[in-house]
Amino acid sequence: AESLRMRRKKRAVKDTWDPFQLNPAGAEKEQKRRCFQLAQHLVAVLVGLAVLTTAVVAKGSLLVLSTLSSPMSRRTSKEKQFYMLMMMFCLVFPNVLVFLKSLWRCSFKSFVPPKMKIMAFICLIEVLVSLGTSVLVLVVMPQFDVLTNLFIGGGVCIVSAIMQIIFRLQRDNWKIVFPICSLILTSIGYCMLGIDYYVRVTSYVDRQGSDCYIYVALGIFSSLLVSLCWWENSLQATNRMQDTLSQLDGFRDFVFVISSILRILVIGNYLPSMSVLTLNKYCPHLLSQAFCSAACHWFGVVACKIHSVRMSFALPLCCTGPAMLLLGIVLFFTLGWKLDNGTKLKKKNVCFIAEFCDKLLYLNSKNTSAVLLELTRSMCRTSLNSHYFQWPFAMLALEGVCMWSGLVTCTYYVWKIKVQRIERTSQLFVRRLYESAFIDLSLLLNTKMKVPKAKTQERSCVLYLCATMWHETYDEMLKILTSMFRLDRYRGDPKEDHKDCFDFECHILMDDAFMTDDDTNKRLVNSYVNDLIHVVIEVYRVFTNKEPDDVSIIETPYGGRLMFVLPEGNMLYVHLKDKLLIRNKKRWSQIMYMYYLLGWKGYIVKNPSKIPQLNNFSRASLVSLDSETFVLPQYDNDNKRKFISDDNTYILALDGDTDFHPKAVILLVDRLRMYDNVGAACGRIHPTGMGPMVWYQKFEYAVGHWLQKTAEHVFGSVLCSPGCFSLFRGSALMDDHVLKRYSTTAQRAQEYVQYDQGEDRWLCTLLLQQGWRVEYNAASDAYTNSPQEFEEFYNQRRRWGPSTLANTLDLLHSGPETVKRNESISGIYVFYQMFTVGSSILGPASVTLMIASAFQFVFRLTGTLSIAVACIPPVFYILICFLTKSNTQITIAGIMSVLYAFLMTASFFSIIGDMVIQQTFLTPTGLFLISMAIMYLITALLHPEEFFLIIYGLMYFICIPSGYLLLTIYSLVNMNNVSWGTRETNKGGVEQKKLHNLLCDKTCRCCCWDMKIQVWLQFPTYLTADWVHPVKEEFLKKLTYFNMKRNLQEQIRYALRNKDYDEVCEDLVLMLTDTLNVELNSVGPEDVLSDYQLEELQLALNRQARQTLKTNRMEKLEKRVKLAIEKTLAAPQVQKLEENENDFWNKLIERYLKPITHSKEHQEDVNRELKSLRNKVSCRLGVEPLTLMFLLSFAILLIVQFLAMLYHRLYFLTNLDDTGDDHFIMENPAHNEIFLTTEDL
Template identity: 50%
Template sequence: LITLSSNATYTVLEEQKPCALLSVSVALIGPSVLYLIKCLWKIIFKESKKPSRNTVMGIEFLVAFGTAILTIVAMPFFDIVTNAMILNSISLLSSIFQVVAQFFAKERKRFIVPPIISIVLILAGYVLFIISYLQIRDDREMKIRIGLAIVGTIFVSLNWWENYSTLFRNPFLNSISEDIARSKNLVGILSSVVRILVTAAVVGAYVPLSGRDWSSVTSVPDNVRRVIWILVGIQIVSSALCHWFVVVACKMHAIRRSFLLPVYLATLGVVAAFIAPVIIFYQNLSKTNGANYTMTEYCFDITNGNGLSQNAVWYDKLVWDITHSLCPNDMTNQREIGFLVGSSLCWWLGWVLCTIYIWGLQLQRIERTEHLLVRRMYEGAFMEQSIMLNTRVIGLHIFMFLCATMWHESYDEMMKMIISMFRLDKYRPRNNTINDVKFESHIFFDDAFKDVKGSKERHVNEYAEDLVEVVKEVYKKARTLPWQRIIRTPYGGRLEYTLPHGNLLMVHFKDKDLIRHKKRWSQIMYLYYLLGWRLTTKYFKTFEDFEKQEEPFQKEVDEEFEKEGENKKEKANTYLLALDGDTDFQPSAVMLLIDRLVRYPDVGAACGRIHPTGTGPMVWYQKFEYAVGHWLQKTAEHVFGCVLCSPGCFSLFRGAALMDDNVMKRYTIKASEAAHYVQYDQGEDRWLCTLLLQQGWRVEYNAASDAYTNAPQDFKEFYNQRRRWGPSTMANTIDLLGSGSLTSKRNRSISQPFILYQVLSMAASILGPATICLMLSGSALQIFIDANLALAFAVVPPVIYLILCFKLKSDTQITIAAVLSVLYAFLMIATALSIIGNMVTENTVWTPSALFLIFMVLMNVITAALHPKEFPLIIYGFLYFICIPSGYLLLTIYSMVNMNNVSWGTRETGGPAAPKPPTQTITQRILQAKCCKCLCWDCGKLADQNGQGTETVAMTKKPEDNPDRICQGNDGVYLEPLPEDKQKKQKIANDLLDLRNKVTFVFFICNALWLVATFTLQLIGSSVTIKIPKLNINLTQTSEYIFIDPIGLMFLLGFTSLLLIQFLGMFYHRVYTLIHFVAFSSMESKTSGRPSDDNMTVNRHIFVDDEHMFSGQKKRTLLGSF
């Protein structure tokens, strides 16, 4: 493009040069326009703070001015090799900054030689450049052009000052950098506008000053205009793709082979690509004009236009233009060629040495783009140079607590959980060479004790015994089991294991007579125990001593601030993996979640893809339901806002997010109102996420992180589970939408458009029963012909079921729902067949019902195809389709009417599946089973496998240092058992009943109004309907019309629009999931000696692993948690 705007061109005539200059300016501002659009999009969907300083705008002005002067004013007067290589000199100030920064670094002169050599080479390149062109033309104009080129490159070098500002330890520079980081979207808009205006001003002033006229732009021939703008389009698109692929390569940890080498060689490749056609054309002319045809003669012919046909193709003209730009240099003069090659190599080597530090960078997987690149705006004029001068890295080491809650899990379910923990133990041993994550496992066993008949003692129940047997089963290949520690605690007992590779496993057996039970209180227990105590205690004494000092010295003040900073950093880098007792996962799934929290500091929680396990039609239905929910709903939330619920069965939480204001403390609130029981206790994981979102934290979804959990296998258990989930989901969503204005200001991921999306989704959920009735009415109309009979068939059964749910017991309600579900399944089959039959008989697919059915089928098939590993789940889509009335009509009625029932509904009864060992004495069961059967001692015990050689270890810690006082101190108020108050219990029951009546009245009245409005419009007839011409199968308009009621059409279009938005979000999410997965796979495969997930598999009770895994382990004594 610059060559076309120079005098050495045959493609664009002199009077047409303004068009070429305009094209150069468009290429310059292309990245700014794209970045402006991106920042505007982010401001619409995310909150952005206002910048407090305008210093950066002055730098942006100088950079834009330097870029425009260099490319528009100076470079058109130089040859194409110089133009390609002088861009490397923009690394001058970056090299100077690197040298200066070494004198501010703690380890001085550690990496100072390459940037010093870089400075020398770039300056040498300038000298050779000046000498080379002054030999060709030593006049005032050439000196000005040379000066403008050098000044322009120096101005452009200011572009990456942020990359080194933090190294100078200058408060002013640091404050500017922090201000830019806080308000990057608004700063991006302002800087883009500044660049666009400055570039437009320079090109707008330069054209008349150079003696040209802007009016000639309109008179440029079409073929010339086409060539120019094709080149502009190629430049803009290729630059944007190059920038994106560089980011992807770094995220995928392919920085050397896919980023450094290609970018380093790009400039040399461009020069070679320009020179090669020149040489080829010269050789062709030499064959025509004889062997004596010299390069000097060739340049003379090119300069005078000899041999160039007027009808030559544009490629030939461009080659002649390139040759013409090189011909002012004497191609036979070795001295001139030496100056040209010397300056080019000096600039290129200087740029390489300036950026050589990137070669040793250790980037993390899916490194955040703002951590990869200082500036998100790339430079269209010098793509490869700018991308190399723009790199930084952040490395973190994190600690993770695995926190599983158990209650009445079966033997098989416990086996899955324990084996998953052993997998992770082998994947990341306690003393591993990678040292990226350390972890500790905790199991909190609810209601683990039972009364012993004829005794005042309480022993662990059969479920707790099963857990001990499971651990013993997993250890079965060991020659000797490692010693365990049994500790009496105020909440029951704690059993401590050392896993084969050194990590710790602690099982906390809770006695409901000593501490609150149920899942939420178990979560509160480990939150305050692990975060409130374990994480904070070591800093508390330092803070306490500091506050006691009346006049602390400055050194002590600095140490205090440093300790506080370390505490905040440790909170941010401490994670909790929340698990259910039946969760089965691979270590890779955990690492993929860790990547999300490590790379994105504002992410408070991350969840993976949950797969239900089990057999039978009920599980098949849930498999497709889970798949669709994750494929479309969670991905849309992740892309357009943030995920609203991170399931408690497999979610990773950031410690700093949980310990934030109004999160962990508010999570401890006791349910005192009817609505609290629904929102707090029935869906504790969703409420915790709601608190995180309201506090400004982001929740993300990683589709590559797979976890497996048991799903209800019978109809009753499924309905009882969803009876908890439905009202709780609605309550938390309404709570979040109610605080939407405040939350959108505090949470950058929740914007007003995203809140609107959630409002529409909530409206669709509320009107779901009425929509299903309308669908059933349409299906029945195809069967019964009579509209009144179809209306009665669609409305009467749900109304009768609604009335029965108010009168009958829950078990009877579920039985009736099961019968109706079977009948409705037959009707759904008839519905699909009737729609297909209607398409055949009417000879058209252009009806709303037919188009909607085709759209749904195609969207689900394409979505499943984009998830190849889960594509077989599409088979269960048919079962899901015929069960729509059961899942969205009958289940909704059952959930709303039974809202007052706040029992858990699942795992309420039933014993364990595993056989019990023979009866043993209390002491033997304590020692051999490795758990405390009787809490009658006040010391720890160590036990080996056979219960022999036991040793009593006295508690040596002072009471105030005992970690178990978490249940006795100030925090015990959150965990002490709730007293039984029959009067209050009855009041809550009445309040729940009253809440149920109010909510169901509003809910079903909304559905009734929707039904009445729709059916009324249908009865009125064609006067209020929309008339659409009927098209046959060949898209030919017929004389017939299709009549559609406006409300039904609007709802159908709205629902389709929501699905389309979700589909687009899913497609975007799949691209970045693929990048993350490839990055993880490529990085993990480089680690030698790393076991793959396939080396450790579960086959019922069998733990498959290397023979030596559990052998030869040294016996260790656990000295407690602290």
Template identity: 40%
Template sequence: MEKQQNHEFRRPWDSCREVPIIQDEQIPKKRVRCLKWFSCAIVGILVFALALLSKTSFLLLITFGNNNTEIICSEKKPAALLGIGFVLVGPSVLLLIKSTWKFIFKSAAMPSKKTVFWVLCVEFLVALGAAILTIVAMPHFDIVTNVMILNSVSILSAVFQVVAECLAKERKRIIMLPVCSIFLIVLGYVLFAVSYLAIERSPQMSISIGLAIVGTICVSVNWWENYSTLFSISFLEDISKDIAQSRNVVCIISSLMRILITSAVVGAYVPLSGQNWKLVTSVFETVVISMVALQIVSSALCSWFVVVACKMHSLHCSFALPIYMAQVAVLAVFLIPLAFKLPESNQTSTCNENDQSKSSGALLRLMLTDATKTLRARDIVETMSTGGLACFIGSALSWWLGLMLSTFYIWFLKIHRIVRTQDLFVRRMYEGVFLEQSMLLNTRFEIRKRIKEKRCAKETIRVFLCATMWHETYDEMMKIIISMFRLDKYRPKTDNPSDVEFEFHIYFDDAFMDVDNGRQRHANEYAETLVDVIKEVYTIFSEEDPCIFKQTPPLPWQKIINTPYGGRLEYTLPQGNVMMVHIKDKQLIRHKKRWSQIMYLYYIFGWRLNRQYFKKFEAGEGLDDLKERLKREKENTYILALDGDTDFQPSAVMLLIDRLKLYPEVGAACGRIHPTGTGPMVWYQKFEYAVGHWLQKTAEHVFGCVLCSPGCFSLFRGAALMDDNIMKRYTTKASEASHCVQYDQGEDRWLCTLLLQQGWRVEYNAASDAYTNAPQDFKEFYNQRRRWGPSTMANTIDLLGSGGLTSQRNSSISKLYILYQIISMAASILGPATICLMISGSFVFILEMPENIALALAIVPPTVYLILCFKLTSDMQIKIAAIMSVFYAFLMAGTVLCIIGDLVRQKTFLTPSGLFLIGMVVLYIITAALHPQEFSLVIYGLLYFLCIPSGYLLLAIYSIVNMNNVTWGTRETGGQAKTTAVDTIKKKVMNATCCKCPCLESEEDSSKETLPAETITETEEPQIPLETQGAEEFPLNAHQTWIERLQMKSYDFPLHESALPMDENEFWRELQKKYLEPLKENKEQQEKMANELRELRNKVAFAFFFCNALWLVTTFFLETIGDSVSIKIPKIFPNGTRSKTEVFSIDPIGLMFLLSFALLLIVQFIAMLYHRIYTLIHFVAYADTEMKACRKQSHQVAQLQDSNPQYKMYEPDTALCFHNPSVLRRAVTSV
């Protein structure tokens, strides 16, 4: 009978559904794979080509120093040796510059004397060995030997690997590879000596061979640090730790030692070899300079692309393979010309000619001739015996295979999704002359026997998603709830801990209203709408198969709890994760966003985290162990701060988690925020947000750190928030006027300011996309920016005011970065005056009036608007600003057309205005092209340009004059969250229950009215809207409690009333009493605060507009003086010719401002390029590893479900629960 009723209730003829668009993240696998393959292929090709160029140019320099070559005559051979010396010290100079910069502006830890002595000894051996090998020995060998002998520098690395494997508890088969490597390298030494001594048994050759072997062994000491922690030698372990902590100073010392030793060897060898430096100083060889520059640049770029390849998880195809094959390609480059008969050159005439008189083709032929001549000098091809040739080839092949075997561990390295360069490579800089060998040997050698921890699994990251809500609409609530359910589906909660666990919290402000003449408090319509949204989304994610033949199971019971701050709804989501909705009553607890944030900060970190460790301490657990575990858990506990209308995908969250996992000093990370909505105001904001993220955010990230992580989508580290002077100071009540502006109007920026001042870093990840609703009308937009503008200025001034102390505590904020922020702040303050100058220029262009009159005319409208803002109401100010914005837009459009017309009239675009306009357009188009998914936003750039006077002049005036208004400005509407005709009818019926007409009840409704309350869940039908079900059977009246009302409203998604634990109940009461007690109205205090705010407004307005007036007055007088102080710029035509009579005049201040603005944009553009490259690297690494992880997780879950039928603990037997709801209740309660 029950099933029959259910089928009748389902109405099979009406099975079509209306569901919101879920938009599950479907990664286009083919596109991602193509992107990965394409980017990895490009990087691999660049690594191969650059390694080839580096090695070829270096070998040519060696060839230049050979006595048998002709491109440089014997008198000028020291020039080639000097070039080799430059190549040797090139990386050391770069390392010295980099380390000195970090030493000055970042960390400056000093090493111990023992460490300094050890570093000096090692660097002395390495520098001496490299200089002797390349400057003294290698010029006496042929090109093939010089290519392959460099591979023998891996001999000590192979020895260290053998020792490390022998010390391991478990002997590994891979030990045979380094053993074979040692044998092959030693064999190569023997064959090398035999092949040379068989032809020439002179003392000079014997010395050169001995020096070459000793030099390679000395150089091989360079990578000792890669294996130092694998030996049970405390001396080496202590030195390695000390070097890691004082890396900058150690690198400075090692660089100076390298430069000193190399210079000494070069300077001493030239006179000892019978050569004269005087002949070099007069004429320096151009070809040597070219080879040195090519070698240094190609080596630096190659090493950087190797790092890129590793971070993109393409070690094999883009790193190891291209590096190995580059040496073969080098041999091919020099051996192929042997098959062709190259013309002999005249030694005398060639030496006497200047390099500049030689063509590039002639130089190339000479270089190839010299390279092959080193082989012919030994008569390898013509006269060498079979045995000698076998020794020659055997030595080269042995060294190459020895390097491959000693670095074979690279093929088995496992790299995390995102990894630091210092975790990939031991030393900070590459070796210029041993580029391939240094990149391979510098890769960290990881061995599993060193893992001493007994932990069987990796530490789990716990992420608490905390959203604050207030007056969000139905659609806005739907977005964030779908995002949370989407994340629940992405990472199901299982018995086995995964890498990340999620828990969802919603803090609903002002969720209660007075009923029954204030005698009771009920949840308002916004809270009820949220309950409806959760039920609807839960139904959608629970019913993945909408088949009409499948019986729809009832939704499981959830919890509803009465709390000291109002109430709480606890939901167990379809995949097992927990979501809590905290419904706040502003009569019981302090409301507004900052206090909701304080609620979840103290609940998660104070109650959920600290309390459990305190209980363990009381139970007698060890203090030291508890401290360490608590420290790790604080570092691995994150809070994702959300707004009530944020829409995001799981990948956006995971990309932010990567940043915090990788860098322990990062306290917060934010993503790319996309405004959503329709209309011109939203279009303006789309481009504004895009430019702000493309240029400003990336520049902050690259040159220092982000100043503001927006509260709509930001990930915070628990250890950072719980640090001194952050979470505790965040609870400060606004007791001064400046506090109201800084603390309450911009709480997100203030929290980030506290993090920065405490030494934490804030980062920006451009690949993490989040979407939030933007103001769609002019009034709401102006009110929002009225909050943002003054609070941004207040927090920035606060940060700059403590810049000296902040730069000492925060390694990401340097003095130069503070200077950059000062310039940016000055530019923003002088924005209104700059716009007035631009408008005056528009008048000059359009109306052709004198400059002074145009400037005076441009100042009048904003001055009048400024006066009106002090006199009129806020709404009237906004209406006037809207009207003025329209007129200014027409003026800007006319200005653009006039500038274009002027360029046509002048017959050149090389004018100040033309260059500025074209440069801006080109820069923004290139920037947009580097963001292909957002390229369409350039369409809104024209609207943004037209609205510049409104956004940077009128809005600035409105914000400063109204900064004493500390109301929120947005969502302050008393309208309903979800208003429909059915809601109106339902309310009328509920308010007039005495007039219910039985004839309006259907037969089905009458039968349903007689059912017990717990049986209603059996006939749950998600396809039928809530408003049409049981409106009269469950009348909601004022005498019911808020719990009963929500239970009745959510009858088909049953809410089981539960009680809060006593200890948690006490926690909330204590928290309320100390930090969150509702603020009592004090008329006298409010009046005092209002007066202080007006006084603060007057001071700030005076200072702000005085600076702008001073800028305008200065410009006015400069234009009055005229030509005597103006700068004359010659008129240049596109063909490069200059006009003899026409010039452009520009005042010095205008030129200075123009150049400063252009320089600022160029700096931001360079930062954007750098940031885009690393964003691409992160995205490719994420896409590759995440797809593998998802496949692995799905496979594990499937295996677990097959082996354990009771694994689905959150999916009780629906057939049993359908007939007996008490079973369902017990199942949920047991969970």
């Protein structure tokens, strides 16, 4: 309603006959969703309850098992043996999980073998911990009662408390009080334990003998051994040891594989000799403790990642012990109440509990649970069952309170943990392994005392938004400019601090921005540049209600540049490329801005001999200046320039039609800030548009991201970060064999296909080969226009298909070397990619086999005949592609696609009809169709915000023959065509570069002599190019009476936005508006003023402003007001490029970006090689559907990707709680979104 009133208020001001303006979608500020906040708190409560419930069940199950396996239990010997076996299973289960996960990571990720000394030390610790756990759980706990077993676990924090004291002593911190209290309280608890058993022996409670002292000593000693499990926690909190222990991360997976095996062997030594037992009746008890402890660990990690550490993690875990005690007391007195009703106990007797325990000896278990009776009898074995009730009860209570208080004071730091926006599990917890016997204690003690903040998250980063344009429409330009202005509004003033700590610049590189005027023969900007100027003005007006203030026009060696100051002070640069001066197309535009931003802007002059080397295997090709800045290696005899880049310099590659929100950018920035080995990150791309082709692409993009990209992210690394929305790390692009290799000119046929047809995939291939990882973030959404016409779609995929195959084969060819260099790529992942390539190569044959099955169902043909008929259309289309032109091929493909769609529709209904006739879906085709449908449906359900895309699945299904058969044939047969095929226009003629300061250039012929006459200025002057003045006129059109009035009011209010100046601001606005009306009384509302009128108007406004400020005694504001008036009336400034930068561009163009002029012989050779390459590939396109292996390979690949998607979504959905709009309004930068991290894989 408020927005509607504002729009009405704007329309009410009718100072012009053209007050209307555009309002692009998404220009409004992001609003906070209250329902999402409520959902966040609800999820936090549910997770906290899940942590408490699973911890209580896990702890209670272990206490029950230890009670049932006790020698004093009334279970049979076989049952006691099996309960002992169940406890061993509970201890072994976490080690099995860690073994499998570490083995998985070692298989799919590269690792460095540890040194033998470190390995031996870690194995010794693991053996001692597993020995202590086994002794405590399998030997000591069966000898103790249930209350003692509940309390004794609190003592496992004693070593952690001692090490904390040592750590705090080094820092002289007052927080040393907490570990000292913990040590004292735990020691008192152990003393109370010894006194308790002394009372039992002297009071003859439960016939305790002196041998119980041995078990007490074993319990204390084994608790000390168990407490060694978290020895790293206190050491990692020290700054000295933090870097040393961080070296363990490189081979921690391999260590976990060995240590988990050792722990399993140590625990297995306690396996008792037993006969064969029936497992069925014990399975529920067997699974409850093991799986509840695993679930508690998982929910605990989730609680930390949704930033609910206190309410959903620390509080439930600290309350687990008291909750168990309260539950035991309730059960004890519940049974006592039942027994009281039956036998009428004497309540007035002081030894009521002793009498009650005596009655339990003769109580029948028919009406009462046997487990409850065993637990109650175990509680009767304590010193409560003595003739002195009061002080034994106080002693037991003091023992429990001391143990519990010792744990709470030892883990006080958990309540103060600050979790970053994206935090790895390894940064939150010391160990990946948890102790199932002490699940609550394990999670608390395993939480890091000091969560290290990544240096990259503390430092500011520089973000360059680089969009490449090629004949975009007005609406497409509107999308990308609106997105840039959104980010400018979100980021705010670059001079002020911001919670996300980044600065950014926007760069737009427009290819083919100039044309030659037919009448004047001058080189002018074309209509696309004029459209872009109008879009900038229009979007600026939407966001600020005024026109752009500071606009500069610069002539450059590559064409021209326009500079804008965005509303919040950030910069927008529009680079206009002249294809006669610099190379055209997207790859060369990327090389252009990479060299400019990473090379020229990072240029330094230092002595190379003073640069220290960086000891990092993944950065071996870079040199560190200050552990933050990286340069290419230099030698004393190397005269090349040194190019530097901060490791926090990022380049966001965009297309000219991309639409995104600030949140999407920040999520990608966080990925690169968090992981130093991530060279690029991409998000979820959504195609936009209308029509059947767009429907097909929406489901195709969805399936590609849901399954393929997710599988690549889980198993290794994403192979392609799309150029329409990808974030690259500057130091990764500057690495050896990346940017230098990327700037190579294609010479051979294969290079034309690999380099120029899919430049984004080739760049990612170079990054992967150099050891960098490419990540995928499913929550980073971007929208881009997709081809809406059949011809445009086929031409686009004609480029993508061969380039994808070429780059994947290149990566597989360098597989062994890439596996050694890249820690994210393993041999198994290379095999997975080989399987993927094989499945894609078999795609046409698989589709042909599917079509043959369709012929069988629809026309009731025999198997052999249906295969023969199904092979005729592909063979026919192959001949068409070899014999006709591209347009004819696409026309025939469109006709065949429609026919195939009818066939697939008929086949679909025939399969359903066949299942109805047979009254079962257990047919080969029915099972395949239903299983695929269920798999896609589950996948869509796990992506609730995109579930509606499943509707387009039917369109995708009937277009499978067109997309996977006809399109493949068209792409491979037309591989020799290396033109883009989209947004193509007629090429202009060749134009010679105009020379400045040349007054006369004539050629005369006299008799047999040819004379060239040139007249130059003796002193060169700066002359603007022909295109500058028309561009300036486009901006001068904004200086109408109506626009000036509106701009003047906005400028004055912005200049005097302080609350102290509200009164004088309104006076100024009123007086200056009156002056403007008087001076321009004879000017129409949409007339453009001349330079003389602008100058006279500025003098009048300055005079009136000075008088008004003097009246209000605010002369100090005169300079600020004059600047606002000057911005209102200023025309675009024509500036000259700095000499050094001009020299840089000239040399860059000469070295890398000079327009390519191939000779006719070279072009013929390349065409011949391309046709030869086309023929080689097409000859292997034979359709041989002989077996069901084709469909089997497709099904296996789909199942593998489906499982990877489930694994990915499992972690992603746990962190969905923080994906709301709070990202834009929270003051605490640590509170936001967490996603699947590399540690979780």
